[in-house]
Amino acid sequence: MTAMTRMNTDQQQYTQQQERLGQIVDLESYPIHDLEHPVTKELIARCKQQLDDVGCSVIANFVRPEAQERMRLEARRLMPCLFRSEQKHNPYMTKEDERLPDTHPNRYLQRRTAGFINTDIIPPESDMLAMYDNDIMTRFIGACLGIWPIYTWADPLARCPYGVLEHGDYFPWHFDGNEFTVSVSVEQPEEGGTFEYAPNIRSVENENIEGINRVLNGDKEGVYELEWKPGYLQLFKGRYALHRVQEVKGSGAWITALPTYMTDPDTVNRPEHSKQFYGRALPIHFEREANRPDNLAD
Template sequence: MTISLSDIVNLNEYPIHDLNSKIYKELTAYCKNELDTIGCCVLSNFVQPNSINKMLNEINSKRSQVYWSDESHNPYFTKKDSSFPNNHPINSFGDRNNGYLNGDLIPEDSDLNILYHREELKDLVSNCLDIKPLFHWADPLAKNVYNCMDPGNYFPWHFDSNEFTLSILIQKADEGGNFEYVPNLRKPNDENFEGVKRVLDGDRENVRVLELEVGDLQIFKGRYSMHRVSKVEGKTTRYIALPTYTLDGWRVNTPEHARVVYGKVLPIHYERNVERADSLKD
C-alpha cells in the first residue's frame, strides 16, 4: 500500500506540498520569525493521529532493540579536560538516562522515514530557517531516531552535533519530560562559555520551556541553543521522534559521541572524524 503525504501530515492546516500558496508563505514567514526571535517554532497537530499510532506501534514492537544508556556527559559530549578549571562547562558532567531506537533500525517504509525523506519536509525546514542548501544528516545512527525516556529518566543540558532538529511527540509523559532550551546560546566561532556556565549553575532567565502535545512538530536549532529534557514523572514513557538536518551533507558524529549516545561506532564515524568547520566543540 502506498502511503501518501496526506496520510502522515495534516495538509489541510499545513499544505507543505503547495509552496506557492498564500497559507504556505504565511506559515513559513511565521516560523522564520519564531526561529529568529525565540529559537524554535511549534506547529500543533502537524502529524495525523493515525500516523502517530503507527509510529507508537513501531516503537513498541522494537523496544527490545532500543539502546538504553546511563551515562554522564558534559554539554558537548566530550571528555574531561584538565587544561580547563573544574567548574568550567567542559568539566561539568550531568547524568543522562534515555534510550534511542537508532536510525539504522527504523525501516525505510516506516511513516517516520517516509516523512523524513519527503522533499516537502526538507523544503519546509529550509524555508522556515531561510537556509539553502540543507542536508539530511549523514550519520546513519543519529539522523532520525526515536528518543525513549522511561519514568525517572532525565536528559541533561547539551548542544547537538547537527545544526537543526525536528521533534514530533509520539507519547507524552504523565508529568515532566518537558523540553527546555536557551535560544542561540552559542554561535559559530563563539562558545560563550560564561553564558553556558550561568545556565548550568541554575540561571533560568533565558530558559524557555515547551510542553509539547502528541502530533506537534517542533523545529529547533540544537547546535546553537543549549537544551535538556526535564525528568519524566508518573507511569508513562515519553517517546519523541527526532528527524535531523545539517549544513554539511558529509559530516557525522565523532566516534566518542556515537559510542556514548548511540551505543556503537561504525566505520563512517572514524572515516569522517574531522575538525568542525564552525570551530564549535563536537
Template sequence: MAQSLGQQRALQEVVDTDRYPLHDPGGAVLAAVVERARAELRERGCTVLPDFIRPEQRATLRAEGEAVAPHAHYEPETVNAYNIAVDDTLPADHPARRAMVRGNAFVARDLLPRDCLIERLYTDPGFGRFVADCFELPALHPLADPLSALCLNVIPPGMAHPWHFDTNEYTVSMLTRESESGGQFHYCPGIRSAEAENLDDVRAVLDGDTTAVRELTLRPGDLQLFKGRFSLHRVDTVTGATARHSAIFAYSERPGVIGSVERTRQLFGRVLPAHHAAAAARVRGDALLD
C-alpha cells in the same frame, strides 16, 4: 520541482495538509506557515507546528514507536553538555567538567522499519524542502550518519535527557508519546554561536541559573524546529508510569555530516566504519567542542 501524485498522496496520508499544504509550496497558506516559523526561529530559536500529523495517524505514530522502543540502547552514564571525553587539559571550571547522568536511550535509524511513518516523512522531498524554507535556507541535507540521521529518543520514568548541544545545526523533532507527567523541554536559545562557545553563559545555566532558560510543552504529532547546535537544551525528569518518546530528524547545511566516534558510542553503544572514516576527514561547519 513539483512532486509526483504518489508523493503528494503519501504526504496527505500523514500530514494535516489542510493546515500544512506541503504539496503546494507556492500557495498562500503554506507561505503564511513558513513566515510564522521563520519569525519564531529568529526570535526564539525554536518554533512548534501544532497538530502537524493527522489525528487519525497519531495512534500509528505512537504504536510504531512503542514497537521499536525495546531496541533502544539503554545504558545510563555520566556525560557532559558537549558529549565529549574530558581530559586534564581543560580547566577545572570548564562547563565540560560539569557531570550529569544521561538516562535516555536511542533507537538508531538502522533499526527503524523503512516504511514507518517517521521514515516516510524524513525521506519525503516535500518535507525536506519545507523544513529548509522554515530555516530560511536554500536547501538542507539529511545527516549522512547511518545511526543518528533519524532516531527515536526514549526517556523512561525517573530519567532525563540532561543539558546538551546537538551535533547537527538544525534539529527537527516530533513527540510520538507523551509522558504521564514531567518530561518538559527546556532550552536556551542562541547561548553559543559558530564563532564563540560563550563558556561563562553555559556554565551559569549548568550551575542553576534559569535566566536564559525557556520552557516548552509539546504534544504528540506536533512538529518542532529547533537550532539545537547553538542552543543548550534538555528534557527534564519523566515522572509517572509512561516513557516519553520523540522522533528526531537531523539535518545540516552541508552534505556528508556524520557524528563523532565518542558521541556515537555514547548514544548507540556501537560505532560503524562510517564514523571512523568521518573522524579522519571530518565534515563540520565550525570548530565547536561538539
C-alpha cells in the same frame, strides 16, 4: 528517456509523495506541498522569525493524530530493541578541563541516560520514515530553516531514530554542536520530560559564563518551557541556546522522532560515536572514517 517522459515521471513521483505525505501530515491545515500557498508562506515566515528570535519554532498538530498513534505503536513495538546509553557530560559536550576553576561550566558534569531505536530496524513502510524520505518535507524544512540545500542523511542508524527517555532518565543542560535539529513528539510521559531552553544565552562574541552558571544553578530567568505534545513538530537551533529535557517520571515515556537533515549528506557518525550512542558501528562508518576529508572532532 525523453525530456517529456522525465517530466511526467517527476510529476508522478511528486503526486505519489504528496498522497503519502497527506496520510501523515495534515496538508489541509498545512499545505506544505505548495510553498507558494499563502498559508504556507505565512507559516514559513513565522518559523523563520521565531528561529531568528529565540532559536525555536513549533508547529502544533503537524502530524495527524492517527499517524502519530501509528508512530507511537511502532516505537512501542520496537522498544525491546532500544539501545540505552549513559554518559556524564558538561554543557559543551566536551572533555572536562581540570585546569579551569571548578566553578566553570566546563566542570559541571551531569549524568545523561537515554536510548535510541535505531533507524535501520524501523520497517520501511513506517509513517515516520515515509515522512522523512519525502522531498516535499525536506523542501519545507529547508524553507523554514532558511538553509538550502539540505538533505536527508546517509547514516543508516542515526538518520531518523526514535529518541526515548523512560522513568528516571534525564537529558541534562547542553548546547548542540550541530546547527539545527528537527523533532516530532510521539509520546509524552505522565510526568517530566519538559523541554527547557535559554535562548541566546551565549553568542560568538560573549561566552557568558556567569549567565550559564545561573541557569545551571536553577535560575529560571530567561528560561522558556516548550509546549510539547504528541504530533507537534519542532525546529531548533541549539548552538546558542542552553537546553535540556527534564527528568522523566512515572508511566509512559518521552518518545521523539528525530528526522536528521544535513547540509553534507555523506558524512556519517564516527565509529566510536556510533557504538556509544547507537550500540554498534557498520561497515559504512569505518569506510567513511577512513576517507574523511578532515580530522576535526565531532
